Amino acid sequence: MPELPEVEITRRRLEPFLVGRIVAGVETTRDSYVFLTRPSVLRRRLPGRSILSLERTGKYLVAPLDNGERLLLHLGMTGQLFAAGTASVRLLSSTAGAALAPDRQTAGFRPDAHTHLRLRFAGGGPEVFFRDVRKLGKIQLLRPGESSPRLERLGADALRSRGPDLFDVTRGRRASVKTVLLDQSVLAGVGNIYADEALFLARIRPTRRAGRLSRAECRRMVAAVKRVLRRSIETGGASVSDPSGEEGPPLDERRVYGRAGEPCRRCDTPIRRVVVGGRSAHFCPRCQR
Secondary structure, three states, X not given: OOOHHHHHHHHHXXXXXXXXXXXXXXXXXXXXXXXXXXXXXXXXXXXXXXXXXXXXXOOEEEEEEOOOOEEEEEOOOOEEEEEOOOOOOOOOOHHHHHHOOHHHOOOOOOOOOOEEEEEEEOOOOOOEXXXXXXXXXXXXXXXXXXXXXXXXXXXXXXXXXXXXXXXXXXXXXXOEHHHHHOOOOOEEOOOHHHHHHHHHHHOOOOOOEHHHOOHHHHHHHHHHXXXXXXXXXXXXXXXXXXXXXXXXXXXXXXXXXXXXXXXXXXXXXXXXXXXXXXXXXXXXXXXXX
């Protein structure tokens, strides 16, 4: 599933193809649960609108329009947002592979049955596509002043979070720190890989009760989360949903995630894997307390 780094990479790469352009035409697939706003409404209201910016909050992308409306986009597990002529659309799984033939990975992309939104722009230039094989992404057009429950329930964006805020929100929490890190109402954008890696850098076990973290540990935790996320953005992201088709950060940069049984890079103790809150967690039993 694309996490904050993959969504931020998508935002940066797509920004030049969207910002300042006027939508000339919109094509959609038929109504489905991808659309929080009906496709007919998108086709009617988006043409003629200028896109002012492309912003990110957690794992959501938001494009404010010149009439005060906002286009909300969420990639879900398999969503892809990209411009025509850019790097090929990456196959996301064997299931997605059946929908996009291998010879089309390197050829110019042509919209298919999974391309739910297609934007054309005044003056020509590359079109922009939203493609989602499993239909788990979301598309919504918010009217001026309309709130979004999806955005309102998000906590602080992980790249803008603060140690004191994490300390305050974890008081009285009996859940594990790993579970809390994955709670989007606490830190928006953190995923499983990044949580494990950040906990290792902060020297905190994923099974620790969040309410028992000290102020100093919360500061270390937030600093580690930011370090891991920024590094992933620099190296291209760890998720297969990166639209460039790149492989993400080298596996040898991962200190714990996916390395159960292998020696810790810091102390040689074998990395352990446990299940915390239904999710796998990897840690060094010696380095992390």
